[in-house]
Amino acid sequence: MASVKASAAVSHVGRIRANNQDSGYAGRQLFFVADGMGGHAGGDVASAIATHRIAEADGDYASPPVAAAELEQTLLSANRRITETVAEHSELTGMGTTVSALLLEGERVVIAHIGDSRIYLLRSGELSQISTDHTFVQRLVDAGRITAEEAMVHPRRSVLMRVLGDVESSPEIDTMVLDTHEGDRWLLCSDGLSGVVPFDEIHEILSSDAGAKQVADRLVKASLDGGAPDNVTVVVVDIGEPAAPDTPPLIVGSAAAPLAFGTPEPARSRGIFLTPFRPHPVQETHFEPDSAEYFDEIIEEDIRRRRRRRFVWGFWVVALVAAIVAAFVLGYQWTQTRFYVGESNGRVAIFQGIQQDLGPISLSELHTETQIDVADLRTYDQQRVEQTITVGSLSEAHRIVQRLEASLE
Structure with missing residues (x-):
């Protein structure tokens, strides 16, 4: 027992x-x-x-x-x-x-x-x-x-x-x-x-x-x-x-405690x-x-609540994706306002963009390839071109190319 x-x-x-x-x-x-x-x-x-x-x-x-x-x-x-x-x-x-x-x-x-x-x-x-x-x-x-x-x-x-x-x-x-x-x-x-x-x-x-x-x-x-x-x-x-x-x-x-009831005491503020x-x-x-009608009614309400929750979550996911895409597009457009001078096929060239890649996406492209051979430049200028010279505009890039060309004369 x-x-x-x-x-x-x-x-x-x-x-x-x-x-x-x-x-x-x-x-x-x-x-x-x-x-x-x-x-x-x-x-x-x-x-x-x-x-x-x-x-x-x-x-x-x-x-x-x-x-x-x-x-x-x-x-x-x-x-x-x-x-x-x-x-x-x-x-x-x-x-x-x-x-x-x-x-x-x-x-x-x-x-x-x-x-x-x-x-x-x-x-x-x-x-x-x-x-x-x-x-x-x-x-x-x-x-x-x-x-x-x-x-x-x-x-x-x-x-x-x-x-x-x-x-x-x-x-x-x-x-x-x-x-x-x-x-x-x-x-x-x-x-x-x-x-x-x-x-x-x-x-x-x-x-x-x-x-x-x-x-x-x-x-x-x-x-x-x-x-x-x-x-x-x-x-x-x-x-x-x-x-x-x-x-x-x-x-x-x-x-x-002794069983007593009547007018209840006011509830104390829950804030404290x-x-x-x-x-x-x-x-x-x-x-x-505990009835089937009540249960079915609340089930329907629960389904509606879930649908609203999925809609809200879907809205914010779409908004987040849109924000990421917008940030990428704006960022890419900004990179295309930048230029740098570098080397292409052994010659001095002007590139549009920045010298970086975002996964498989290149953030720069060849804009102009000059007739200046990098090998003909002075050692200091060769190193600068090989390491790339970043500039803020296309006109500034052309001025650098002109100075490099002038150094050969």
Whole structure:
């Protein structure tokens, strides 16, 4: 039977947000994060309500399938509580929360997930993402329309397609039952971590020999070092022989404070929270219906946006090429206003242009070949002609030829 060796939960408001709408829970067998949405309309309330209801599911079950069914029903029950709260407090309309939960049952773990918080598994040094984001951009990635890298900066990266809240009476919850082994390290986190800290850095931190609490602190610090434009919450769970007696459940984030709501405090100016490490503008997470019509509409908008982007890029490429061509033409025309005296077929000659080549293009051509043999000139004049004598005009070139001719008399 798998056991929890150690666990930790840490939550931080971040560098930009005015309040913490995340919640996290590290219990005896149940662990989860909840990322509230709705801004000052009640994101913190939604995640707190969900946390207190879901925490009630921390217990023993007859089997993993039974645990999975019970955990799913618990999330749906939390959804109803949020809906009921909105019905009593209209100022909270539109609030919701993500939930990513892990329940240890025997040799297996039960996963329940909705939204864009994430669950990762580190096993034998290899890190893998277990949950799938319920976001618009993830659907674009799954459809092969954009890459994961493009999803990180997509203008609709904050659009959620599934959440707990007053938007759906029975939202679809992803559930699964997986094996777990001694030495596994599980990470549950809000997008305040996954949206800021690169996958490779998360992997490196999780792979350290540090304990669960130290690793959780390091992950939060990595988000803060990256600008932390959103609240960040992490829960780390190590599987193995317990290193200490059972510890009481730990709740962090908005759910750790007494549940109170009413007229929200005015939002503080975000200008004072700006940081040079800020990776991108802060966008409020919001929900859109998970419907084919909406998806098709946004796909069309995305296609139009890409077309506009290609047009703009094409325009600037053409403009750059035109500027290069214009610079070359003007430069070539300037070279043709220059002349120099040199040698051609053993005789003194006048050349138009400059004595240089631009790849296969010669920047000079023979203008006049005189009857003066270079070999008949004085040694000094021979050297000057062989090395070429640059002049600024054709008339000046003729005067030099006349002086060379006169030196032979």
